[in-house]
Amino acid sequence: MHIPDGFIDLPTSAAFAAIAAAGVAVSIRGSKSALDEKTAPLAGLTATFIFAVQMLNFPVAAGTSGHLLGAALAAVLIGPFAATLAITIVLILQALLFADGGLSALGLSIFNMSLLAVWFGYGVFLLVKKIMPKKKISISIAAAIAALLSVPAAAAGFVVQYAIGANATFSVSAVLTAMIGTHLLIGIGEALITFFAVGAVLASRSDLVYGYKNETSKLEIRSN
């Protein structure tokens, strides 16, 4: 869902770039408490892994492919603030090095994927986790459901941007239906990858999983 230059007009792109910049600034402050000597390298690895898996387009329907977004995965592994930063770094490098996503559209993409998908996904994760039994597998399932819904959420962000500032005149409702339908399908792949990736980290180093650790170390944090 890397938006190329030209889809959305420049004033709209600039407005979303400003929102994206503010979101990144807030995330730098917010991620400080979650990042220490131990978790900062894990956040770096999360960004690296997401970059790698984003190269792996899987077929979803006739003539369409999708790839991992990684927003819910990152939010569960390293917390939503650091996740925003991780996805943002990936998007900037993809645009600058690989010409994947337009430079003028970077703010639009960061808004959709680093902010909207991460925070919406994290919200869904917390809600589902709350109603599930307190088991490790619940964390993976909650992460997968968050992943499934985070992709159409990012797609909805694009539709809003299209409605505000598209350079084309095709109907917004047609774009909405097509975008949500296609990205729900991609969301299924997103859910599967997220389920197994979160499960793998939980199995080897559950103490490193933000969305799991948070639960067990609350007392410790308060005593500081």
Added chain:
Amino acid sequence: MKQKTFLISGFIASLFLAGVVSFYASSSPDGLEKVAGDIGFIETAKENINSKGILADYGVKGVDNSRLSTGAAGVIGVIATGAISTGFFLLIRRKSGGKK
């Protein structure tokens, strides 16, 4: 598993996915591109400023073997993302000394 082992395994897995598995990725248009093509607003897309760059579209310019070209671009991307993001997160992390 030790933290170091964990980080190194994750990094090697990323290198493998981007360097080797990426060759087998679907080359069909992604969700947004497909929708833009079907509805018609793909026409408004402008060429990326970096589209002539040496790594544009996940290939190394001048390398004709597509397996090699995609793989090398993936490896470069993994190393760049790993170095830049880890450096950035270490830079902004909470310092244990408490100094600002």
